[in-house]
Amino acid sequence: MNRRSFHRAPEGERRQELIEATLDCISEFGLKGATVRQIAIRAGVTAGLVRHYFESKDQMVAEAYRAVIASLTEKASKVEGDPETRLRDFIAINLTEPVADSRSISLWAAFISQVRVDPVLSEIHREGYLTFRNSLQELLADFLAAKGKPADAETCRAFAIAINGLVDGLWVEGCLAGDLFREGELVAIAMSSVEALLGTTIGTVKQ
Amino acid sequence: MNRRSFHRAPEGERRQELIEATLDCISEFGLKGATVRQIAIRAGVTAGLVRHYFESKDQMVAEAYRAVIASLTEKASKVEGDPETRLRDFIAINLTEPVADSRSISLWAAFISQVRVDPVLSEIHREGYLTFRNSLQELLADFLAAKGKPADAETCRAFAIAINGLVDGLWVEGCLAGDLFREGELVAIAMSSVEALLGTTIGTVKQ
DNA sequence: GTAGCTATTATTCAAGCGTATAATAATACG
DNA sequence: CGTATTATTATACGCTTGAATAATAGCTAC
Numbered sequence: 001m002n003r004r005s006f007h008r009a010p011e012g013e014r015r016q017e018l019i020e021a022t023l024d025c026i027s028e029f030g031l032k033g034a035t036v037r038q039i040a041i042r043a044g045v046t047a048g049l050v051r052h053y054f055e056s057k058d059q060m061v062a063e064a065y066r067a068v069i070a071s072l073t074e075k076a077s078k079v080e081g082d083p084e085t086r087l088r089d090f091i092a093i094n095l096t097e098p099v100a101d102s103r104s105i106s107l108w109a110a111f112i113s114q115v116r117v118d119p120v121l122s123e124i125h126r127e128g129y130l131t132f133r134n135s136l137q138e139l140l141a142d143f144l145a146a147k148g149k150p151a152d153a154e155t156c157r158a159f160a161i162a163i164n165g166l167v168d169g170l171w172v173e174g175c176l177a178g179d180l181f182r183e184g185e186l187v188a189i190a191m192s193s194v195e196a197l198l199g200t201t202i203g204t205v206k207q
Numbered sequence: 208m209n210r211r212s213f214h215r216a217p218e219g220e221r222r223q224e225l226i227e228a229t230l231d232c233i234s235e236f237g238l239k240g241a242t243v244r245q246i247a248i249r250a251g252v253t254a255g256l257v258r259h260y261f262e263s264k265d266q267m268v269a270e271a272y273r274a275v276i277a278s279l280t281e282k283a284s285k286v287e288g289d290p291e292t293r294l295r296d297f298i299a300i301n302l303t304e305p306v307a308d309s310r311s312i313s314l315w316a317a318f319i320s321q322v323r324v325d326p327v328l329s330e331i332h333r334e335g336y337l338t339f340r341n342s343l344q345e346l347l348a349d350f351l352a353a354k355g356k357p358a359d360a361e362t363c364r365a366f367a368i369a370i371n372g373l374v375d376g377l378w379v380e381g382c383l384a385g386d387l388f389r390e391g392e393l394v395a396i397a398m399s400s401v402e403a404l405l406g407t408t409i410g411t412v413k414q
Numbered sequence: 415g416t417a418g419c420t421a422t423t424a425t426t427c428a429a430g431c432g433t434a435t436a437a438t439a440a441t442a443c444g
Numbered sequence: 445c446g447t448a449t450t451a452t453t454a455t456a457c458g459c460t461t462g463a464a465t466a467a468t469a470g471c472t473a474c
Contacts, residue, residue: 008421008470030324032239036462046423047462053421057462106323113316115383116309117237126384161380161393162400166369169376173368176322177333186368193369196404215440215451243432253453254432260451264432 006045015053017043022064027106031114034061062120068107069128072099077135083143084203090139091194094167095174095187105175136160140198147200159198166193213252222260224250229271234313238321241268269327275314276335279306284342290350291410297346298401301374302381302394312382343367347405354407366405373400 009017021043025034036057040047054060076093079086093099115122137160144151144159167190174186191204216224228250232241243264247254261267283300286293300306322329344367351358351366374397381393398411 003423003468006422006469014421026320027323030321031237033324035460037460048424048464049422051463102323106320109316110320112383113233113313113320114237116234116313117240129380129384130387158396158399161377161388162373162396165376165380165396166373166400167376168379169372169374170368172375172379173336173372176319177336180337181368189365189369189372192365193373193404196406197400199403210438210453213439213452218451221451242430244430255434255454256452258433 004046014043014045014049018045018050018053018060019064019067022060023068023107026061026064026110027103031061031110058118062118062124065111065121065124068104068111069124072104072108073128073132075099076132079139083139083146086139087143087194088191088202088204090136091167091190092187094171095190100171100174100178100186102175102178105172133160133164136164143202144198144200147198149198149200162197163194166190166197211253221250221252221256225252225257225260225267226271226274229267230275230314233268233271233317234310238268238317265325269325269331272318272328272331275311275318276331279311279315280335280339282306283339286346290346290353293346294350294401295398295409295411297343298374298397299394301378302397307378307381307385307393309382309385312379340367340371343371350409351405356405356407369404370401373397373404 018039021039022034024042025039029038036050037047039060040050050057050060054063076090076099079089079093081089098104111121111125115125137156140159140163141151141153141156144156170186170190174181188204191202195202195204225246228246229241231249232246236245243257244254247257250256257264257267261270283297283306286296286300288296305311318328318332322332344363347366347370348358348360348363351363377393377397381388395411398409402409402411
């Protein structure tokens with residue numbers, strides 16, 4: 001009858017630990033391997049506790065997805081400084097760690113693969129995507145205006161779609177096969193590509 | 208004792224049906240929901256038959272992944288005509304159906320999410336990615352040479368990385384939220400973006 | 415301190431999983 | 445036409461899953 005000792009965690013903290021453990025398991029073992037038991041082990045508790053904090057495993061996973069999106073977007077959303085600096089930082093942040101790493105894309109892909117299956121996840125995704133693209137669009141509007149270039153809504157929309165695609169695509173490439181690129185190569189390619197797209201320098205120094 | 212009637216399928220055909228059923232289930236129910244039983248139902252056979260054609264479920268899934276990559280790359284790999292036409296077709300093919308649809312990205316994402324988990328899938332992915340990017344790189348080399356632009360290996364490599372990223376990123380955007388874009392908008396944005404990147408027209412007509 | 419609350423553990427359950435095996439029906443071949 | 449072959453079905457097995465329940469241990473308030 002050796003019942004294991006334990007300590008009571010403050011409300012909220014344990015929830016956070018469980019969500020983090022969920023993400024760890026999904027990235028390491030896949031959605032299939034992220035079982036309630038495995039997650040509990042990772043969080044250092046027993047399986048039953050999950051249902052004390054969440055209505056179901058599915059609900060916990062959905063909240064974990066929200067956390068992923070937040071971690072992928074929050075850093076880039078709070079860039080500061082003049083428009084040019086903000087644009088440069090936006091690109092660099094999305095293509096370097098911790099945003100660009102294999103854990104991130106594992107999590108992202110795991111959830112994307114469920115978008116068709118689970119309408120809840122689908123809605124969470126769409127919300128996150130639009131927020132991200134809109135913040136990029138505003139950033140571009142400021143930047144183009146500062147450069148004295150046409151910055152009407154339609155132009156900014158097209159640029160935002162293109163640059164969002166470019167950055168996302170390079171992010172995927174880098175996350176999945178970072179070893180195929182030289183140090184800083186992806187960021188450099190992104191910078192010069194954005195300059196070519198916008199027809200302006202963004203303050204990067206050509207080698 | 209009503210044993211269900213059945214017909215014997217020609218060798219290879221049944222394998223193909225099972226792989227197709229596997230992909231259907233993964234895209235509709237996720238990797239988790241793609242159980243042997245569900246796959247068998249989709250294929251119109253009983254579960255036991257899977258093990259008659261494949262050593263294990265995992266092996267069947269790996270072969271299914273090969274099929275996905277093939278379907279995503281084969282159309283774009285056999286573009287024909289002069290370099291300019293081939294480049295244009297390459298872009299258009301990747302951003303319109305059937306390559307760009309929600310089923311494709313569900314499958315792609317499901318496998319990407321397993322790349323860290325399963326070394327077999329990881330190797331299959333890397334192989335497919337490099338093949339795809341190299342064919343794009345050759346395409347660009349031909350195109351730039353035809354346009355009388357510098358086409359050294361390093362330049363082509365950087366362009367291939369950037370354009371591959373751009374196309375992949377737009378592909379993801381379109382697959383996940385096609386309804387957010389106007390008809391043909393993504394292709395148009397891709398075309399004009401590639402023109403800006405390469406500093407050349409590629410024969411598209413500006414609206 | 416100690417009574418009460420609840421966070422946490424321990425245990426149990428039915429359902430579903432991948433796989434193994436044996437029975438059977440469709441085909442191929444002499 | 446009969447027989448061997450094997451693709452297919454049917455059934456069973458051991459294991460894992462998410463969830464429900466009961467027991468218990470740590471904290472808080474008085």
